[in-house]
């Protein structure tokens with residue numbers, strides 16, 4: 160009896176020490192798979208993303224390449240295990256005519272990139288270059304079709320060019336251009352931001368256009384096309400409502416959603432020298448993803464209770480002012496610990512909603528917005544966001560474990576946000592991974608995790624942390640921020656105690 164009292168007292172003491180942050184993890188209640196496609200990326204003909212960042216041309220005297228693509232970038236992306244890559248835009252997609260980018264280089268027309276700085280492009284990176292790159296990366300291509308300024312025939316032809324294995328005008332052309340076998344592209348976007356740069360359409364009008372385009376995009380062979388409707392911006396719930404109501408669901412695999420974490424479109428603030436106030440606002444915008452995903456999903460549930468149509472967040476990330484001295488239309492920004500915690504928090508949200516959210520694409524992959532890679536001539540660096548995406552990729556295709564969380568608040572002035580977000584999964588080998596992101600700018604979070612439904616014998620982990628929120632990797636100091644082993648978790652009687660420093664990300668593995 161005395162011993163029981165002592166145990167109770169000790170338990171109460173340890174709970175109160177960690178009283179504010181408590182997580183209950185249900186290891187035996189996992190039902191839904193975290194699609195690897197939540198870890199997708201986005202590459203647009205914008206600034207230095209494609210030209211310079213990815214493609215520098217064959218026989219480049221300074222930079223080692225494979226078929227004109229930077230080898231350092233290929234190697235880094237293979238390590239990251241990217242499941243899909245969206246191309247060629249963005250707003251650019253609704254101006255892009257894919258036939259301009261095939262065939263001998265000398266015959267390809269130059270075009271003007273009217274969305275992004277009116278720069279002239281020579282079309283040296285086209286369909287073959289992109290799809291062959293995806294093969295090298297072991298990633299699935301996601302082609303964004305031109306619905307804004309293209310034609311139904313043009314998009315139907317692109318599908319036939321990339322996917323048809325028999326005799327046809329487009330497969331003949333593909334073979335003449337050096338590719339015998341089709342690439343079998345599954346993911347197709349029908350326009351981009353149709354409410355804005357994709358044509359300034361009303362949702363009812365776009366729903367009709369979608370139906371028309373989708374009708375002529377034919378699945379062939381074993382490749383069933385997965386058709387993605389251009390989705391809402393942020394909280395435009397009416398857009399999702401109309402699409403779900405007006406497009407027959409046998410023509411629709413997914414509805415997209417775009418949400419950027421922007422402080423103010425007219426005053427975005429610097430990417431590195433931001434204040435705590437600006438940081439807090441970025442976190443508020445990022446945390447809005449929880450509400451957006453919940454509410455768009457609720458609308459989808461109304462029309463599709465069996466969850467046949469997926470929600471795809473095919474543009475997300477932080478958006479700040481461009482780096483001083485760079486072209487304003489090129490959207491080149493640095494990437495700090497603010498971006499790392501933004502990514503950790505957002506991935507936790509997507510994973511916890513994995514029943515409906517089946518794909519997401521961080522904007523953008525190299526040199527644009529919240530990039531995972533930055534390049535400067537022959538130099539390349541990995542950003543803090545890269546490291547979070549890499550640490551979290553253990554969740555790809557694992558079973559999401561439901562959890563409840565009680566967390567401290569991160570308060571600034573009269574505003575508050577949950578300091579901690581968490582998601583967890585169990586992979587095919589039986590390993591449970593728990594991802595924890597502490598967005599608090601000043602306070603570490605001590606956390607008690609009650610592990611239910613499984614017995615664990617060991618825990619280890621990795622952490623991404625830094626001395627200041629503004630810390631970032633530079634071409635002079637490329638490894639200032641990188642993951643380190645984390646030994647701050649203790650496991651006893653299936654109770655886990657963890658301490659996560661301010662603005663840090665931790666991923667634990669339990670066996």
Ligand code: AHR
Pocket residue numbers: 203248249250251351352474522523528
């Ligand atoms: O990612 C930059 C731009 O943001 C994309 O081209 C567009 O879809 C969005 O508005």
